[in-house]
Amino acid sequence: MRRRSRAKRQSGLVLLALLIALMLMSIALAGALDVWSLQRRREEEKQLLFAGDQYRRAIVRYYGLARAYPESVDDLLDDTRFPKPMHHLRRVYPDPLTGQNDWISLWLGDRFYGVYSSSDQATVKRAGFPRQYADFEGEETYGKWKFIYLAPGLSVPASDAAPAALDKPASAPNLSGFAGGYLPGQLSSGLR
Numbered sequence: 001m002r003r004r005s006r007a008k009r010q011s012g013l014v015l016l017a018l019l020i021a022l023m024l025m026s027i028a029l030a031g032a033l034d035v036w037s038l039q040r041r042r043e044e045e046k047q048l049l050f051a052g053d054q055y056r057r058a059i060v061r062y063y064g065l066a067r068a069y070p071e072s073v074d075d076l077l078d079d080t081r082f083p084k085p086m087h088h089l090r091r092v093y094p095d096p097l098t099g100q101n102d103w104i105s106l107w108l109g110d111r112f113y114g115v116y117s118s119s120d121q122a123t124v125k126r127a128g129f130p131r132q133y134a135d136f137e138g139e140e141t142y143g144k145w146k147f148i149y150l151a152p153g154l155s156v157p158a159s160d161a162a163p164a165a166l167d168k169p170a171s172a173p174n175l176s177g178f179a180g181g182y183l184p185g186q187l188s189s190g191l192r
Contacts, residue, residue, distance in 0.1 A: 122141060
């Protein structure tokens with residue numbers, strides 16, 4: 001009889017120790033998942049800074065050749081304004097935060113001068129940006145990280161001070177001298 005009660009007590013203690021060990025392992029795993037999630041977000045931010053900078057640099061190169069902004073991302077991929085086509089952008093980069101090509105464009109008339117992410121997630125990085133992105137300091141969402149190029153003497157249009165819509169404004173003046181205009185990555189029917 002004593003043996004049975006002792007065996008029951010021992011099996012109860014083993015079960016209790018096993019439950020405590022399982023609880024400690026789940027707490028450690030939850031902490032590891034938090035660290036992994038934060039690391040993943042930081043990597044996505046690095047990719048966002050890289051992709052956004054590629055668009056900004058491509059716009060700078062495009063504008064530098066003929067003092068006109070591109071009509072679409074297609075113009076950055078294959079600039080046919082000259083006898084030998086130029087490629088200012090290697091490929092269309094998807095937004096790393098959404099995984100899709102859903103960048104929001106900033107427009108001057110029928111031409112675009114920058115892009116930004118459609119994500120409204122909170123940022124992890126809030127300081128320590130390169131000089132050309134000093135405006136990103138303290139911004140709380142990725143949608144406020146705007147990768148733009150404005151030629152000397154131009155300022156950000158008042159319409160871009162508020163969140164921009166996906167479509168360009170219909171009544172904006174045509175600063176390029178060319179007809180047309182469409183969202184980046186999309187050819188309008190009848191043009192080209």
